[in-house]
Amino acid sequence: MRCYDLALIGFGGVARALAELIRDDSARLEATLGFSLRVVAITDLNLGSLLQPEGIDLAEVLAMPRGANFSGMPGGDRDADNERVIRESAADIVVEATFTNPATGEPALSHVRSALQSGKHVVTTNKGPVALAGAELAELAGVHGRRFEFEGAVMSGTPVIRFAQTQLAGTRIASVTGILNGTSNYILGRLGDGLALQEAIGEAQALGYAEADPTADIGGSDVRLKVAILAEQVMGVRIPVEQIPTTGITEITGAEVTAAAAEGKRWKLLGTVERHEDGTVEARVAPVALGEEHPLAGVSGATNAVTFDTDLLGQVTVSGPGAGRVETAYALLSDIIAIDRAGGR
Numbered sequence: 001m002r003c004y005d006l007a008l009i010g011f012g013g014v015a016r017a018l019a020e021l022i023r024d025d026s027a028r029l030e031a032t033l034g035f036s037l038r039v040v041a042i043t044d045l046n047l048g049s050l051l052q053p054e055g056i057d058l059a060e061v062l063a064m065p066r067g068a069n070f071s072g073m074p075g076g077d078r079d080a081d082n083e084r085v086i087r088e089s090a091a092d093i094v095v096e097a098t099f100t101n102p103a104t105g106e107p108a109l110s111h112v113r114s115a116l117q118s119g120k121h122v123v124t125t126n127k128g129p130v131a132l133a134g135a136e137l138a139e140l141a142g143v144h145g146r147r148f149e150f151e152g153a154v155m156s157g158t159p160v161i162r163f164a165q166t167q168l169a170g171t172r173i174a175s176v177t178g179i180l181n182g183t184s185n186y187i188l189g190r191l192g193d194g195l196a197l198q199e200a201i202g203e204a205q206a207l208g209y210a211e212a213d214p215t216a217d218i219g220g221s222d223v224r225l226k227v228a229i230l231a232e233q234v235m236g237v238r239i240p241v242e243q244i245p246t247t248g249i250t251e252i253t254g255a256e257v258t259a260a261a262a263e264g265k266r267w268k269l270l271g272t273v274e275r276h277e278d279g280t281v282e283a284r285v286a287p288v289a290l291g292e293e294h295p296l297a298g299v300s301g302a303t304n305a306v307t308f309d310t311d312l313l314g315q316v317t318v319s320g321p322g323a324g325r326v327e328t329a330y331a332l333l334s335d336i337i338a339i340d341r342a343g344g345r
């Protein structure tokens, strides 16, 4: 049976959920997918580095108490030496799941470059490298005969990027608009339930939806990255993120959410990419009070939805989880499946 060795760069909520899936469900995955997965390296700011070419005991590392680190373990080190681990580990696939940096994409961008340059495939849920350097990284992957996959960068595990690229390939897409941030959608709902903003943010953090810095969620910069990714990956247009006008939900109060509901409206943070008749493409991020009849008005909690306006099919809407540890770990698995189905090349 084919076996893919993984190096996990960043061992937070999403990467741990992937490790738990491998620990708990490998027999079913092997039977249904025809390949097995083994983790041979892990690095994390809090834990350090661990390199075990024969395979890491995931039950052991997942059970490590808070505050413990990899020093003292065979192949372990207190420092998160990401570059060395990426280059020296024998992994087939590097899983990049460190913090998203919406301004520079770093250090994830360097991690992805190093991995591809050292002949490893990359799967990532990190929006920074994809939004800021997607084309460059895809080209680098091509040069090295490897793949760069990032389904989880938009709508976590809900298939939307690959769906648009494959299932909508023969249509012209005039616009893409969606609820693309689970945290802000969850928070808008909780403000309507009477919670204060900080309480609602705390809940979204506890549920694993929020970014390490939740201002990216409520300020709109997370959606802006996703809009840039959809513009490039789905509509074939690169729009620099700083050129996307962006307003978040920070100015919306619970009273406004309640007042809108009384009028049959729902506040939603929408990300939009639109191709005008003259061929120009415009992108924006802004909260909008949608009437109840709008297809996105009923999308609640951390659920996301995106509507593609196409010439041959009319509107096609994809809806599903937009955040969550397990849901996003599934996106990584779907990327690994895509690599396998491409013949591991």
Ligand SMILES: NC(=O)c1ccc[n+]([C@@H]2O[C@H](COP(=O)([O-])OP(=O)(O)OC[C@H]3O[C@@H](n4cnc5c(N)ncnc54)[C@H](O)[C@@H]3O)[C@@H](O)[C@H]2O)c1
Residues within 6 Å of the ligand: 009, 010, 011, 012, 013, 014, 015, 043, 044, 045, 046, 080, 082, 097, 098, 099, 100, 107, 125, 126, 127, 152, 153, 156, 208, 209, 210, 211, 212, 322, 323, 324, 325, 328
């Ligand atoms: N959680 C979600 O719902 C979700 C959904 C889609 C995409 N994402 C993206 O996936 C990535 C991971 O998300 P998460 O929820 O697991 O985040 P997290 O904050 O739980 O975990 C990130 C981990 O990366 C580690 N880390 C950060 N910088 C590092 C560095 N330089 N070197 C080594 N380790 C480093 C941190 O210590 C932390 O353990 C983020 O980029 C996030 O934007 C998350």
Ligand SMILES: N[C@@H](CCO)C(=O)O
Residues within 6 Å of the ligand: 153, 155, 156, 180, 181, 182, 183, 184, 209, 210, 211, 217, 222, 322, 323, 324
């Ligand atoms: N923080 C993001 C994670 C998914 O990218 C959200 O809430 O949508």
